[in-house]
Amino acid sequence: MKRKILTRAWYILLGLVIILSCSGIQAAEASPDSPLFEIEVYPADHRLLVFKEGQKWKEYHVAVGNPSTPTPVGEYMIIYKGKNWGRAFGPRWLGLNVPWGIYGIHGTNKPYSIGQHLSHGCIRMHNRDVLELYDMVPVHTKVTIYGHVLGDTNHELRDLAQGDVGxxxxxxxxxxxxxxxxxxxxxxxxxxxxxxxxxxxxxxxxxxxxxxxxxxxxxxxxxxx
Structure with a gap:
């Protein structure tokens, strides 16, 4: 019988358990100055949703990580907002508190990548969209990235060795x-x-x-x- 990765729902739950349970890692919590907005990202659908006071406010088409460098699944927080990090990152950068590396929501000089799994794990947006998002949401906004903890289950699980992250x-x-x-x-x-x-x-x-x-x-x- 062909091997199957355990169910998606179980891993979404386990992903949140990992974030809450492992030493040194905590789920992001919205601070008192950012109660209005939350962000949800659905890598499989290349969608980023913005919610205001619990209601869907905006929806954007995005690019996400490729199978070898997937976009991290879990619950995070915007901890930094920056401008003009370089052409590859577009005009704006919203950094996330992912514990194993530098990940963020940013623009791109490769607009053809939007709607595909082509990034190194970050969430790419059209430059006009990231400008709008940057002005909309404050630091400490919660960002929930949904999906399978082990990545896109349509692909083989990647072998992991020293030096890998994710x-x-x-x-x-x-x-x-x-x-x-x-x-x-x-x-x-x-x-x-x-x-x-x-x-x-x-x-x-x-x-x-x-x-x-x-x-x-x-x-x-x-x-x-």
């Missing part, structure tokens, strides 16, 4: 921590401590001790059925 790395850390192999912070950064924990897990489960998360590791960790 929601999938964070999920592996969470599983290893729950199993008693990992004692570090679940920050989505595949560093030496994660690799060592993984090798111990591989040793105890009679797997190749190479510190690489393969399909077999996903399976033994219970992430494939």
């Amino acid at each position: 929601s999938d790395v964070q999920l592996i850390q969470f599983r290893l921590k729950s199993a008693g192999y990992y004692n570090g912070i679940c920050n989505g950064k595949f560093r030496a401590d994660t690799a060592e924990a993984l090798r111990r897990f591989q040793r105890d489960h009679h797997l190749l001790q190479n510190g690489v998360v393969s399909n077999k590791v996903y399976e033994v960790l219970g992430l494939l059925e």
Whole structure:
């Protein structure tokens, strides 16, 4: 029987559990000066929605991460707003508090990418749209990015090794921590401590001790059925 990744709804829930449970990571909370607006992003549909006082206010077409560098799933916050970071980022940048790297909502000098999975994980908008969004929402606005924690399930799961970052790395850390192999912070950064924990897990489960998360590791960790 063909292996299947566990259900999308379960992973959306697990993604929020990871953010709330892992040491050093907290779900974003809107501050008192930004109660009016919230942002929701649906990478599979290339849509960014803005809600004002709980009602849909704006909708934008966006570009998102490709399968090898997916847009991070979870609940975050806009922590920085900047102008003119460079042509590749368009006229405006809204930075998110993703713990394993620099991710944001920004413009682009590649408008043909809008509506596709072509970024390195950031959310690209048409320049006219990001100008509007920048003026609309304040710092501390909550941004919820929906989707599968392990990325687009129409593609093979990517092998993970030291140096990789992302929601999938964070999920592996969470599983290893729950199993008693990992004692570090679940920050989505595949560093030496994660690799060592993984090798111990591989040793105890009679797997190749190479510190690489393969399909077999996903399976033994219970992430494939």
